Amino acid sequence: MAPEVDSLFQFWALVSTIIFIGVVGAMTYFVVRYRRRRRDEVPEPVKDKKAIELAWIVVPTILVLIVFTWGFRVFIRLYTAPPDAYEILVYGYQWYWEFEYPNGVKTTNELHVPAGQPVKLRMTSVDVIHSFYVPAFRVKQDVLPDRYSSLWFEATKPGEYIVFCTEYCGTQHSGMLAKVIVHPREEFEEWLESAGIPEDMPLAELGARLYREKACFSCHSLDGSPMVGPTFKGLYGSTRTFEDGTTAVADENYLRESILQPGAKIVQGYPNVMPASYASLSEREVAALIEFIKQQQ
């Protein structure tokens, strides 16, 4: 689709530039040519010329109608997915993307697709409005809570392409980045087979993976530096001071509560902005994250 969008863009840019140069050129010429020479100079009035007025109403109208029609055709193509498209579910969270493939595999912030095959994304949001934008493919669609929206594309070249969230969604809006990873077709199948999380993955390993996939890293560092939220380094076992002045020792139950009900206790000096969506983590996932945090000493 990108080439079609781009040729329309180039047509628009070319016509606009020509007209703009004409307009500003005429303005500059008139200002120089007709500059005032005597203080009491009163120029003869110029009669309105119907023909000129008509011409510059008709010509721009024709031009914009061309652009409109062209834009309409591109738009319809952009939003009509071929029936054989490979469908992937997309969930928008504050502040990460989750992708679910037909075989049940889920990935976070990495959308794997095969090259040379139309891919249709069926998207919904778990919290606020997000927008899924892949600049390289020239596609964008808002992702809304409580309903599906969709877009499609066909990636032609294997490689990695950036995904931005383009509907303002809160503190870490600009950190809500993802990648489209385009595999050659046969490699995609291989990837899909191997991508699932084994059920017996050790807790700490699973925790490390969730830390990355659930985008914990965008607010909680591992090196002790404060970000939007407190660092995980040395968190377990430390004494926390809250906004209301009370304190508590960060044990397993404190960590559990902080993950599932982030607003329950607010650590002094940090905003109450952690999304509630982590409440949907499974018991094993919560345990895995706690295990991971305990290791960050």
Add this chain to the structure above:
Amino acid sequence: MATQTVATATTGQPEIHYLNHAKGLKSWLLTLDHKRIGLLYLVSVIFFFIVGGILALLVRAELFEPGQTLMSAETYNHIFTLHGAIMIFLFLIPAVPAVLGNFALPIMIGAKDVAFPRLNLASWYIFWLGALTMLVGIVTSGLDTGWTFYTPYSTMTSSGVTWVALGVFILGFSSILTGLNFIVTVHKMRAPGMTWSRLPLFVWGLYATSIVQILATPVLGITVLLLALERIMKVGIFDPALGGDPVLFQHFFWFYSHPAVYIMILPAFGVISELVGTFSRKGIFGYKFVALSSVAIAFLGFLVWGHHMYVAGQSATASTIFSLLTFLIGVPTGVKVLNWIASLYRGSIWLRTPLLYALAFLFVFPIGGFTGIALGTLGLDVPLHDTYFVVAHFHYVMVSGGLLAFLGGLHYWWPKMFGRLYNEKLAQIAALLIFVGFNVTFFPQFILGTQGMPRRYFDYVPEFTTLHQLSTVGSWILGLGLLLVAAYLLHSLFKGQPAPANPWGAGTLEWTHTGRIPSPHNFERTPVVTRGPYDYHLAEEIFGNGHGDERRTPTVTPAQGQAQH
């Protein structure tokens, strides 16, 4: 020389004018004089412009490098939101109509005042009540939703949305009442001979704006009130968790906020018409078209709000219709630009600061217009929507319409407001700095947008660094230019050379029929209008071809003084 003429004219008797006929704070705070109310608004909007401008500089400074530069993501989100909300609700919307319109409109149609002077003063107090209500929310808990308040984020965030929404609700009444006042004034208070076809185009622009203010603002009022109710009482109109529809909010919001663009731009069109007319000493080419197309745009402006929502989840059919209507409204707007350019043809063009701002407008605004066409095009909006292309586009429209026209108008009417001239050389340098600074700030943002840089981003990928830095440097040049304006205007206020009654040789009543500073009731006796506003070849009272008509210039300053710039 002009100044000597004024000096001899003023030494005889102390002038009584609207600035000195009553003194003291009380005489200002309780004034019913449209000119003084205009100045009250001037001080108010300049205050908010400075606040909004400092916020803009902070936004640009933070974006100088990727990652955290000055402030946290949280703070950045508050600052860009406040920049937008303050600039739109407290500067752009009131700037031209409430300041320049209040000052000039009644004089331009030969009236003593607006139709409802008390209501006019009330509007100013309501403006401050709304502004202070907004500030309560901002100071106590900030605002981080973007000026658009999209739900459900705005119903979930803990920031001060409720107070700000109430503030916007109150501000709306100020806007509605000013619009109402202007419409009645234009209909009922015109001087004898001031027919509709002799109305200065600034008056036409304000008239069209007033229609939009009256018809659109109530919708915004209802929308923000529903938003506040949703937050306080969880009524469930917009929040899907309560059974509401978040896209409905966007429809409501843009139903006002797209026409609001015309609240900002139509009066600017009027200012540009005055500047082009006066400084080329020629009628506006296609006066009728320019006048009536403003009114047509005011109505058509209500039918295009959906072009903000092509990717928001509205149906493709709706998007298609909105796109077509958007193009139809784009054409008359573009034609106006051609009319202004054509007005320069075979004129007598005097390059003075106000005209420089008009020329800057005629450069900047078409770029805003063309990029608006791109964004109105269905297939092109998809990649460009919510990127820096949009940010650059609306700054090209708003800054040209709001800021350049406001500054042009301010420099034009300044001698009439305060009876003093400013330093022309410094003013021209400042205009150049503002023009260059503006383009250096915002043109790179178009390129950023085509490369995919999304708006409202605290952080960005390193590829975008160079263009962001260029943009930030531009903001410093722009800031420097504005600082220079503040400096020489303040100097002019206290130490500027006295201005003659008609320093520009303009043809409208505020220049031809009032003293160097207007008297409290503008005219000694009601003027009788015998020609159009830009009929300079008939303007004997300015140029004295034949005999200056003294009966129609009952002021202390001989109007012939003007021809001697």
